[in-house]
Amino acid sequence: MSDALLTLKGVHTHIGPYHILQGVDLVVPRGGVAVLLGRNGAGKTTTLRTIMGLWQASQGAILFDNAEIQKETTPAIAQREIAFVPEDMGIFTDLTVHENMLLAARSGAIDKERLNWIFGLFPPLKTFWQSAAGNLSGGQKQMLAVARAIIEPRKLLLIDEPTKGLAPAIINAMIAALRELKEMQTTILLVEQNFSMARAVGDTVAVMDDGQIVYSGEMAELADDAELQEKLMGLSLEAHQ
Template sequence: MADERPADPLMTLKGVHTHIGQYHILQGVDLVLPRGGMTVLLGRNGAGKTTTLRTIMGLWAPSQGTIHFDGRPIGGLPTPDIARAGIAYVPETMAVFSDLSVRENMVLAARDGPIDKARLDWIFGLFPALRKFWELPAGVLSGGQKQMLAIARAIVEPRRLILIDEPTKGIAPAIIEAMILAFAELKRETTILLVEQNFRFAASLGDQVAVMDDGRIVHRGAMAELAGDEALQTRLLGLSLDTHQ
């Protein structure tokens, strides 16, 4: 396992265990997120990726270990406190309000007051469909457009870290191409921890990668290194990135 760690990381998880009922899901996760750019969390289904995001966000409390964000311990804090620290979470379920308009969804997410116009224009630049459907119910959006709205809600105010769980799942290829461009811009502004099964998407955007297996991190390093090494891909993931897109 590569072990080049940033001197001043944004977040560190050390020896994190999470139990959900009788199930021991995370079994000593060690993860370091550098400031800026995108870290991709890969692994087979059931490896513990979503549980890692939910544990960071305080939706599930760690049973052991520590989580530090910008040097401050946050493991086990209530989710609202973690969000106020500058961390946003986009779950796999998207969690948009279908009966509310796109505008109303965004207003609800802007907890610090009215949406800044310049920031809204920037978001429209990332996701032009949101401007088009601004006054329509979110329920009329396609799956890809709902995913765009979910991400836009997370970034309606500046965030220091965004946790995003499988944003391309079930999304049409044309929408995925548009999301690659949007994420390339977004990661210039903030730090992203991305869980993703579309390896082409992950490889095109990721700066760092961590691979999970059986509730632990088993590899970490540069995304470019993993993307260029089919033997390593097969050993860690069971498939090469080129064969699983």
């Protein structure tokens, strides 16, 4: 878990007239879970979307596996084995759970052993395997979104607020799933507002504010230092807990 799989160097992103990312420097260590914290509107989602090429970085460099990817198209970035779970889950509601999973399986077929492992993590997906994804509950849709991202081994998972608006039982299932992925040395960049979730799975942490990284370090360090939490996230600390 020493070298960096993903590095952002002075990344700027403009959306229309707005200057959202203002020189983001971020390192995601290989095989670990990096958590991106920050208040609403700090630029966390824009950071993930910029990594995926959904917004073009206007300045700076994004290095993935030692290759610059900031000029590449979204499909090309996805084909580098980066999976993205957006905040709105990004599932295809007209298609069945099975079809959603097949779309993500680049080889065209689903590995049965891996599918059984996913069913173990998220049992409702087995129950609703042939149902239209649009008929699933919010929590089940989130499970499907994460399951689709891990249907095949990926080098990097970008997950945007997977616990937003979910019931505690579903959040626990999500924490368990991320912990298992962590044990399998999967590299994850997790955007999260729920601090207990972030603390439960994160190895490293970066805090964003106004389009910049204002703190980065070990998660354990931040979790144990209430004063630092207050200083970094004072305005939004309650929302994180």
